[in-house]
Amino acid sequence: MKLFPTIIFSASLLFGGMAVAQTTADSTVQPNEAVAVAKSIPDTLVDLNKQLGGIMDVTVAKGTILPEAIEITPAGLIILKSEDLLKADVYNFEVKASSPENEVYIITVKIRRDGEKLTTTIISDKIDMATGFRKEGKIYVVVAISLILFVVLVTYLVLLDRRIRKLNAKLENRS
Amino acid sequence: MFTRILSLVKYEAMLEFRNKALVGSLFVYVFSTVFVCYRSFQTVEDPAVWNALFWIVVLFSSTNAVLRTFQRENKGNALYFYQLIRPSELIVAKIAFNYILTLLLVIGIIPIFWLLLGNPVRDMGMFFLVSFLAAGAFSSCLTLVSAMAGKSSNAAGLTPVLGFPVILPVLMVAVKAAGKAASGTALSEYWDLPVVLGAFNIVIVVLSFFLFPYLWRD
Amino acid sequence: MLGILSRNWWKVLAVLLLLYAIPMAWLGSVSVQVILHETIRNLYFHVTMWFAMIAVFAGSMVYSIRALRSGNRLFDIKAQQFAQTGMMFGFIGIVTGMIWATYTWGEPWVNDPKLNGSAVSLMIYVAYFVLRGSIDEPIRRMRVASVYNIFAFVMLILLIGLMPRLTDSLHPGNGGNPGFGGYDLKNDMKMVFYPSVLGWILMGFWIAGLMAKSKIAEYKIEEDTSDK
Numbered sequence: 100m101k102l103f104p105t106i107i108f109s110a111s112l113l114f115g116g117m118a119v120a121q122t123t124a125d126s127t128v129q130p131n132e133a134v135a136v137a138k139s140i141p142d143t144l145v146d147l148n149k150q151l152g153g154i155m156d157v158t159v160a161k162g163t164i165l166p167e168a169i170e171i172t173p174a175g176l177i178i179l180k181s182e183d184l185l186k187a188d189v190y191n192f193e194v195k196a197s198s199p200e201n202e203v204y205i206i207t208v209k210i211r212r213d214g215e216k217l218t219t220t221i222i223s224d225k226i227d228m229a230t231g232f233r234k235e236g237k238i239y240v241v242v243a244i245s246l247i248l249f250v251v252l253v254t255y256l257v258l259l260d261r262r263i264r265k266l267n268a269k270l271e272n273r274s
Numbered sequence: 275m276f277t278r279i280l281s282l283v284k285y286e287a288m289l290e291f292r293n294k295a296l297v298g299s300l301f302v303y304v305f306s307t308v309f310v311c312y313r314s315f316q317t318v319e320d321p322a323v324w325n326a327l328f329w330i331v332v333l334f335s336s337t338n339a340v341l342r343t344f345q346r347e348n349k350g351n352a353l354y355f356y357q358l359i360r361p362s363e364l365i366v367a368k369i370a371f372n373y374i375l376t377l378l379l380v381i382g383i384i385p386i387f388w389l390l391l392g393n394p395v396r397d398m399g400m401f402f403l404v405s406f407l408a409a410g411a412f413s414s415c416l417t418l419v420s421a422m423a424g425k426s427s428n429a430a431g432l433t434p435v436l437g438f439p440v441i442l443p444v445l446m447v448a449v450k451a452a453g454k455a456a457s458g459t460a461l462s463e464y465w466d467l468p469v470v471l472g473a474f475n476i477v478i479v480v481l482s483f484f485l486f487p488y489l490w491r492d
Numbered sequence: 493m494l495g496i497l498s499r500n501w502w503k504v505l506a507v508l509l510l511l512y513a514i515p516m517a518w519l520g521s522v523s524v525q526v527i528l529h530e531t532i533r534n535l536y537f538h539v540t541m542w543f544a545m546i547a548v549f550a551g552s553m554v555y556s557i558r559a560l561r562s563g564n565r566l567f568d569i570k571a572q573q574f575a576q577t578g579m580m581f582g583f584i585g586i587v588t589g590m591i592w593a594t595y596t597w598g599e600p601w602v603n604d605p606k607l608n609g610s611a612v613s614l615m616i617y618v619a620y621f622v623l624r625g626s627i628d629e630p631i632r633r634m635r636v637a638s639v640y641n642i643f644a645f646v647m648l649i650l651l652i653g654l655m656p657r658l659t660d661s662l663h664p665g666n667g668g669n670p671g672f673g674g675y676d677l678k679n680d681m682k683m684v685f686y687p688s689v690l691g692w693i694l695m696g697f698w699i700a701g702l703m704a705k706s707k708i709a710e711y712k713i714e715e716d717t718s719d720k
Contacts (some may be wrong), residue, residue, distance in 0.1 A: 129676045156609075203524040205526055209505060224526075226524050226526055226529060227529055228523070228524055228529055228530055238518055238519065239496060241518050242515045243513075244517060244520050245514050245517075245518070246511070246514060246679065249510060249511070249514055253507050255700065256503075256698060256702065259702055259706075260500075260503075260698075260702060262497075262704055266706075266709050267705065267709055270709060270712050270713070270716075273716070274716065280651070289681070380556055386535060418643065421635050422623065422639055422640050422643075425627065425632055425635075425636045426623065426626040426627045427626060427627070427628070428626055432622070432623065432626055435619050435622055435623075436622075436623060436640065438614035439612050439613075439616040439618075439619055440612075440616060440643075440647050442608075442612055442615075443608065443609060443612055445610065445652050448582045473650075474650070477646065477650065481642070481643055481646060485639045485642060486639075486641065488560050488638070488639055488641055491636065
């Protein structure tokens with residue numbers, strides 16, 4: 100009798116583990132674009148929107164400290180604020196952006212200064228989530244199975260509860 | 275209350291040291307373990323290795339020292355005597371005495387280590403404080419646990435089983451803190467570790483104070 | 493019928509909460525993080541198991557305290573069954589954590605204080621059962637085991653809660669990593685997470701309560717047959 104809930108738990112565990120594994124196994128992290136743009140020191144260094152095509156909602160990734168000299172607009176422009184603030188020769192920071200299809204990209208921007216020229220390198224990785232084909236219907240299989248397992252567990256508990264209640268009532272009557 | 279506890283501590287000391295053989299056995303234990311290390315390692319340059327060996331010796335010595343806490347009195351005297359005292363004071367006295375015992379142990383172990391294995395420790399004061407706090411945590415925890423295990427049929431076997439899961443994390447913190455003291459890092463970087471050790475000590479003593487009377491009803 | 497419902501409303505609540513939370517765990521929007529990708533949904537399962545475990549162990553401690561104060565053996569039985577259920581949740585928590593770690597941290601077990609603390613805390617409760625097994629006399633067993641239970645729970649809280657915060661840890665919320673708030677736990681996620689935690693805690697109490705009641709029924713039957 101006590102074996103049954105452990106079976107249910109292990110089944111849902113295994114299933115959940117496999118489902119989780121599926122969603123991460125497919126994700127490959129590869130840079131899909133590296134662009135170097137050399138400019139002399141004016142304002143806009145890079146237009147991320149133009150380079151990567153149609154991204155929006157650009158924010159600085161959490162945990163990244165943006166150097167004073169750089170400003171990033173939500174539309175995807177990386178702007179140099181003023182020449183005087185350029186202290187170091189190399190700047191590295193990370194930027195998070197989302198695409199119109201609700202994909203999230205994490206973009207590493209590296210700015211290097213050689214004298215008067217600034218070279219900006221962009222590497223963008225897509226954070227693979229289970230959007231796309233999974234969300235189109237296969238996710239409901241996951242939902243259905245987990246719900247079924249849960250409902251089976253609850254039914255078992257209810258039946259057990261009822262049985263124990265009857266047993267206790269019988270014991271009360273006897274004594 | 276404190277005078278009663280003090281007299282109980284003196285009583286414990288008298289019980290423990292009256293049998294010279296048992297006291298001697300503790301020091302023989304310490305010395306032989308250190309000697310084995312010495313023969314295997316000659317000198318130890320690396321503070322991390324020194325630290326590890328030190329903690330092995332401290333752990334097992336304090337376990338050994340505390341195991342007999344509840345077997346010091348013979349049963350007849352115990353029954354009469356314990357009618358007169360409050361159990362919460364008794365446990366505080368036993369823990370206090372075990373603190374002193376482990377303090378003496380640590381004070382004894384460190385010079386023996388110096389003698390045989392060299393002394394690569396840089397921040398000696400902090401190292402000593404950490405060792406004392408940790409050894410105190412071991413002994414107080416083991417005292418409480420041996421009180422519980424003493425009620426069962428297999429006291430000597432049960433005490434490590436009950437005590438070691440609790441002692442293990444304390445040991446990890448202690449080894450880390452002592453390692454940092456040995457390699458001479460600044461206190462500001464790892465001050466939270468000795469504080470944790472101190473907190474463990476306080477929590478265990480407080481728990482013992484409240485819980486031991488229930489054990490004593492038998 | 494209504495009488496039964498009024499006493500068991502919390503079980504109904506648990507089921508409803510989880511019927512909502514489990515589908516939403518898969519369907520809801522989650523914050524997107526590198527390394528984690530979709531596995532962040534495991535939050536709703538792995539972490540909730542730990543919360544349920546702590547809640548059930550707390551219940552066990554409460555019953556131990558009541559056992560000590562009243563001397564009633566029924567409380568001791570309840571404490572033991574709650575501890576058993578708590579261990580089951582802890583085991584599930586560790587296994588789900590290991591699966592999660594294999595895919596995010598690369599290996600199922602790393603040398604992390606929170607992991608070590610959780611393994612140690614389960615070892616403490618295993619020791620509780622060893623202690624129970626080694627004392628035959630029921631009243632003494634109740635007393636000693638209850639004392640150890642209280643000790644064990646306090647140590648559990650210290651080991652899981654305090655220690656990882658002070659040392660380096662891979663876990664979020666400890667050792668310099670931002671906590672769940674900093675993991676930009678969006679409000680969407682909070683809306684699934686909190687019901688899920690509450691639901692599993694209540695489920696834990698339900699399961700533990702059932703185990704306790706069945707054991708008590710067994711005990712009463714034994715008592716009856718030994719009296720007669």
